[in-house]
Amino acid sequence: MGSESDECCRGDGVILGVDGGTxxxxxxxxxxxxxxxxxRLPDPLPxxxxxxxxxxxxxSVGENAARVTLEQVIAEALSRAGKDHSAVLAVCLxxxxxxxxxxxxxxxxxMRGIFSHHVKIYVQNDAVAALASxxxxxxxxxxxxxxxxxxxxxxTEDGREARAAGAxxxxxxxxxxxxxxxxxxxxxxxxxxxxxxxTTLTNCILESLGLPSPDEIIGWTYAxxxxxxIAALVPIVVSCxxxxxxxxxxxxxxAVHELALSVKAVVKRxxxxxxxxxxxxxxxxxxxxxxxxxxxxxxxxxxxxxxxAYPGACPIRPKVExxxxxxxxxxDSMMKETEANGHR
Amino acid sequence: MGSESDECCRGDGVILGVDGGTxxxxxxxxxxxxxxxxxRLPDPLPxxxxxxxxxxxxxSVGENAARVTLEQVIAEALSRAGKDHSAVLAVCLxxxxxxxxxxxxxxxxxMRGIFSHHVKIYVQNDAVAALASxxxxxxxxxxxxxxxxxxxxxxTEDGREARAAGAxxxxxxxxxxxxxxxxxxxxxxxxxxxxxxxTTLTNCILESLGLPSPDEIIGWTYAxxxxxxIAALVPIVVSCxxxxxxxxxxxxxxAVHELALSVKAVVKRxxxxxxxxxxxxxxxxxxxxxxxxxxxxxxxxxxxxxxxAYPGACPIRPKVExxxxxxxxxxDSMMKETEANGHR
Numbered sequence: 001m002g003s004e005s006d007e008c009c010r011g012d013g014v015i016l017g018v019d020g021g022t023x024x025x026x027x028x029x030x031x032x033x034x035x036x037x038x039x040r041l042p043d044p045l046p047x048x049x050x051x052x053x054x055x056x057x058x059x060s061v062g063e064n065a066a067r068v069t070l071e072q073v074i075a076e077a078l079s080r081a082g083k084d085h086s087a088v089l090a091v092c093l094x095x096x097x098x099x100x101x102x103x104x105x106x107x108x109x110x111m112r113g114i115f116s117h118h119v120k121i122y123v124q125n126d127a128v129a130a131l132a133s134x135x136x137x138x139x140x141x142x143x144x145x146x147x148x149x150x151x152x153x154x155x156t157e158d159g160r161e162a163r164a165a166g167a168x169x170x171x172x173x174x175x176x177x178x179x180x181x182x183x184x185x186x187x188x189x190x191x192x193x194x195x196x197x198x199t200t201l202t203n204c205i206l207e208s209l210g211l212p213s214p215d216e217i218i219g220w221t222y223a224x225x226x227x228x229x230i231a232a233l234v235p236i237v238v239s240c241x242x243x244x245x246x247x248x249x250x251x252x253x254x255a256v257h258e259l260a261l262s263v264k265a266v267v268k269r270x271x272x273x274x275x276x277x278x279x280x281x282x283x284x285x286x287x288x289x290x291x292x293x294x295x296x297x298x299x300x301x302x303x304x305x306x307x308x309a310y311p312g313a314c315p316i317r318p319k320v321e322x323x324x325x326x327x328x329x330x331x332d333s334m335m336k337e338t339e340a341n342g343h344r
Numbered sequence: 345m346g347s348e349s350d351e352c353c354r355g356d357g358v359i360l361g362v363d364g365g366t367x368x369x370x371x372x373x374x375x376x377x378x379x380x381x382x383x384r385l386p387d388p389l390p391x392x393x394x395x396x397x398x399x400x401x402x403x404s405v406g407e408n409a410a411r412v413t414l415e416q417v418i419a420e421a422l423s424r425a426g427k428d429h430s431a432v433l434a435v436c437l438x439x440x441x442x443x444x445x446x447x448x449x450x451x452x453x454x455m456r457g458i459f460s461h462h463v464k465i466y467v468q469n470d471a472v473a474a475l476a477s478x479x480x481x482x483x484x485x486x487x488x489x490x491x492x493x494x495x496x497x498x499x500t501e502d503g504r505e506a507r508a509a510g511a512x513x514x515x516x517x518x519x520x521x522x523x524x525x526x527x528x529x530x531x532x533x534x535x536x537x538x539x540x541x542x543t544t545l546t547n548c549i550l551e552s553l554g555l556p557s558p559d560e561i562i563g564w565t566y567a568x569x570x571x572x573x574i575a576a577l578v579p580i581v582v583s584c585x586x587x588x589x590x591x592x593x594x595x596x597x598x599a600v601h602e603l604a605l606s607v608k609a610v611v612k613r614x615x616x617x618x619x620x621x622x623x624x625x626x627x628x629x630x631x632x633x634x635x636x637x638x639x640x641x642x643x644x645x646x647x648x649x650x651x652x653a654y655p656g657a658c659p660i661r662p663k664v665e666x667x668x669x670x671x672x673x674x675x676d677s678m679m680k681e682t683e684a685n686g687h688r
Contacts, residue, residue, distance in 0.1 A: 059566040099562050164537040167562050169514070170574070172530030186516030193508040194609035218443050218511050222403040225569075230514070265538035 013089040014048060014081060015334070016074060017327025019129045020056035020095035022148040023228040025069050026323040027051050027077035032089055036335035038136050045324060049081030057097035057149075058106075059168060060227055067110050070095075074114070090120035092330035094129025094322060096149055099166065120334045126322065127153035127163065133318040133325025134284030137332035141282035142272060144263050144302065146255075146289035148231040150176035152262035154270045162269040164262040169227060175259035177231030177289050183251045184237045185221060185230070188214050191247075199247035204236050234289060241296045249296075255289070256298055260305035263313075273310040280312040286322060357433040358392060358425060359678070360418060361671025363473045364400035364439035366492040367572040369413050370667040371395050371421035376433055380679035382480050389668060393425030401441035401493075402450075403512060404571055411454050414439075418458070434464035436674035438473025438666060440493055443510065464678045470666065471497035471507065477662040477669025478628030481676035485626035486616060488607050488646065490599075490633035492575040494520035496606035498614045506613040508606040513571060519603035521575030521633050527595045528581045529565060529574070532558050535591075543591035548580050578633060585640045593640075599633070600642055604649035607657075617654040624656040630666060 013032045018025065029049040033041060053073040058066035070093065078084060091111065098104055104123040111121045131143035131153060139161075142154040150173050151166025169178050188205055190196030192214035202214060209220060221230070240248035263283060267273055272281040283306060290299035303315045318325065357376045362369065373393040377385060397417040402410035414437065422428060435455065442448055448467040455465045475487035475497060483505075486498040494517050495510025513522050532549055534540030536558035546558060553564060565574070584592035607627060611617055616625040627650060634643035647659045662669065 100559060102563070162537070164539055167530070167533045168566060170526050170529070170565050171533050171562060172527075182514050183516075185514070186511070189511045189515050193506070193606075194613050195508055195605050215444060218515060219446070221514050222512060261539050262537075269538050 012087055014078075014083055014087050015327050015330045016077065016088055016091040017129065017323045017325065017330060018070065018074065018091065018093040018095070019126055019322035019326055020066075020070065020093060021126055021322075022055055022057045022060055022096050023231070025053045025056040025073050026321060027073040028321075028323040028327055029077045029081040029083060030324070030327045030331070033331060036332070036339060038138065038332075041136060041328075045320065047324070048083070049077045049079070050323070051076035051080060055226075055228065056095055059097045063106075066095075070107070070110065071114060085115060088115060088119055090122070090330040090334040091115065092122040092124065092129065092326040092333070094124045094126040094132075094326045094329075096126040096151075098123060098125045120330065120337065122330055122333055124326075124329070125151070125153060125163070125166070127151050127166065128329060129322040129326035130286040130318070131155065131284050131325065132329040132332075133286065133320050133322045134316040135282060135325075137325070137328030139329070141284065142263055142266050143284040143286060144259060144290065145287045146175055146177065146259055146298070147287035148177045148228045149173055150179070150259060150262070150287070150289070152259075152266045154266035154272055156270050156272065160270060162266045164265040165258070173258075175255045175262065175289070177234045177287075178227045179258070180237055180251055180255050180289065181230045181233035183254070184233060184248065185217055187247045187251065189217055197247060200240050200243065200245045201237065201248055204240055205233060208233065208236055238294055238296050238298075242294060252296060252298060256301040256305060259298070259302045263302070263306050264309050267306075267310055267313075273312055277310055278312050280314060281310075282316050283313050284316045284318060286318060291317075356431055358422075358427055358431050359671050359674045360421065360432055360435040361473065361667045361669065361674060362414065362418065362435065362437040362439070363470055363666035363670055364410075364414065364437060365470055365666075366399055366401045366404055366440050367575070369397045369400040369417050370665060371417040372665075372667040372671055373421045373425040373427065374668070374671045374675070377675060380676070380683060382482065382676075385480060385672075389664065391668070392427070393421045393423070394667070395420035395424060399570075399572065400439055403441040407450075410439075414451070414454065415458060429459060432459060432463055434466070434674040434678040435459065436466040436468065436473065436670040436677070438468045438470040438476075438670045438673075440470040440495075440510075442467060442469045464674065464681065466674055466677055468670075468673070469495070469497060469507070469510070471495050471510065472673060473666040473670035474630040474662070475499065475628050475669065476673040476676075477630065477664050477666045478660040479626060479669075481669070481672030483673070485628065486607055486610050487628040487630060488603060488634065489631045490519055490521065490603055490642070491631035492521045492572045493517055494523070494603060494606070494631070494633070496603075496610045498610035498616055500614050500616065504614060506610045508609040509602070517602075519599045519606065519633070521578045521631075522571045523602070524581055524595055524599050524633065525574045525577035527598070528577060528592065529561055531591045531595065532561055536561075541591060544584050544587065544589045545581065545592055548584055549577060552577070552580055582638055582640050582642075586638060596640060596642060600645040600649060603642070603646045607646070607650050608653050611650075611654055611657075617656055621654055622656050624658060625654075626660050627657050628660045628662060630662060635661075
């Protein structure tokens with residue numbers, strides 16, 4: 001493509017960003033910014049269209065449901081922007097559950113079915129969208145996401161990457177909302193059958209779920225396999241900890257330890273803090289577990305723990321949502337590719 | 345019914361015992377022993393027919409699959425015994441996942457559809473079948489099952505009962521085969537992403553699963569929701585612990601702690617060890633995790649821990665399978681009901 005047709009396309013062309021989490025999926029449609037300097041990005045960013053839908057992690061809801069959710073949320077965001085699929089120049093999908101090249105390939109194939117071949121399609125873990133929402137599209141630094149699931153992901157300026165956790169509930173994501181809540185439910189069961197200390201979690205959780213007795217917890221837990229349904233109990237655990245319940249406090253302290261450990265593992269592997277461990281680097285903090293903003297603030301405690309090991313860590317709480325981060329990543333990547341082609 | 349017709353029925357009549365575990369389901373068909381004295385039971389017990397099938401825990405496989413499995417395994421055991429459903433006088437189903445009166449009611453309704461109204465039907469947790477396999481039908485003492493799942497269940501002579509654990513993988517059954525194996529998989533992920541120490545579990549598990557890299561563990565774990573598939577990795581964890589791997593040893597020590605804690609919670613709540621905690625009581629030990637019979641013997645370590653708290657605990661490793669325990673429970677319960685009716 002010549003530069004003339006590029007400019008022409010860009011006038012009407014749009015970029016899409018998709019944030020596919022374990023609880024919900026959001027797609028935003030932005031105009032293509034015809035420059036590559038992040039400092040020139042308008043504030044606030046113009047969002048032409050936005051749509052939201054349910055979970056698109058196919059480990060949780062299955063392949064068909066995940067695919068339909070992604071296709072529908074994209075179609076709806078375009079429709080609200082008054083655009084159709086042919087206006088799309090680039091799209092970045094940051095989807096939880098993408099852990100492997102074969103996962104990327106699967107979603108890429110779904111997208112190849114709805115976009116023409118010249119569209120730039122980037123498929124990433126949802127951590128990439130979250131990081132980009134704090135760095136306005138650039139992949140550099142570390143992001144910690146703790147919502148229903150949790151993951152720490154880091155990138156160096158020269159393109160190396162590393163991740164920790166993000167392995168789902170079976171594989172020890174104890175800092176996630178699901179991990180915290182399942183430990184709280186376990187504490188209720190253990191208090192009831194004599195294996196653990198009494199805890200105020202029992203009455204608070206039973207009341208919240210409308211269950212008459214701890215005997216009903218097992219049936220409730222397995223009645224539905226949704227991870228988000230379990231994770232929704234996190235605010236109760238935080239309330240109980242704030243009221244001084246030691247069992248709840250121990251669960252949250254353990255979550256803080258696990259989350260901080262994930263960040264530190266990524267920073268160490270990528271040498272993000274430099275040789276002596278004191279260099280400046282950004283830690284983007286995303287997700288409901290870290291946004292509690294209460295007396296018992298999980299996010300602040302994680303940062304405190306990271307700062308003890310790496311005093312140059314700079315926490316960032318993004319001002320835009322991860323879907324916009326995904327769109328900015330698509331824009332940044334596409335501009336870099338265009339520039340690289342232009343320099344050939 | 346008069347005693348004459350009772351005797352007549354008993355000549356041809358049979359009793360069924362079903363052990364419905366998380367991995368497999370077994371049904372046995374025994375003749376009705378026309379007496380109620382356990383000491384008169386023949387040794388070995390005559391088994392007229394036996395059949396095995398897959399999982400019948402509906403929390404794991406769903407209601408329809410569980411129901412079909414139970415109906416088929418019963419029909420096959422009867423067919424192999426050369427009997428039909430009309431010969432059945434009593435049946436006991438000990439099924440994992442039965443935690444609540446509504447669970448019992450559901451399975452009872454399934455059985456009412458295939459047996460006529462005069463058949464005695466007992467629906468219990470599979471722990472009851474396991475205990476009865478060690479006590480030859482009597483419900484007294486404590487049973488610890490640790491296979492794919494785990495549970496401790498206790499009964500007093502006057503009919504009180506208590507249980508601990510048996511809450512499934514989401515609710516902290518860390519002493520189960522699933523719990524041990526999922527912690528081992530977690531240790532591999534943590535070693536790989538820098539959150540945990542190196543462990544020989546990594547190479548041993550990857551080799552066993554035919555996976556080229558720890559990156560593939562997440563995909564393998566969520567590709568199939570069967571709990572038994574995960575639990576099948578327990579022998580690898582035991583081998584690694586025997587070879588001195590500290591991570592594997594810590595996982596097994598934690599499992600021993602959790603299993604012993606379950607037994608002790610039940611014994612304490614039921615006062616099975618009497619007022620001063622030294623009375624004799626039986627602990628029936630069942631399930632693959634406890635039957636390892638290796639250098640690193642989980643079952644023996646659990647018993648050691650229980651004996652420290654309750655020196656009167658007497659471990660029993662049953663000589664018959666749990667399905668026969670279920671059949672003996674059906675026989676024992678039916679004879680007691682008949683005697684009680686006769687005394688009216």
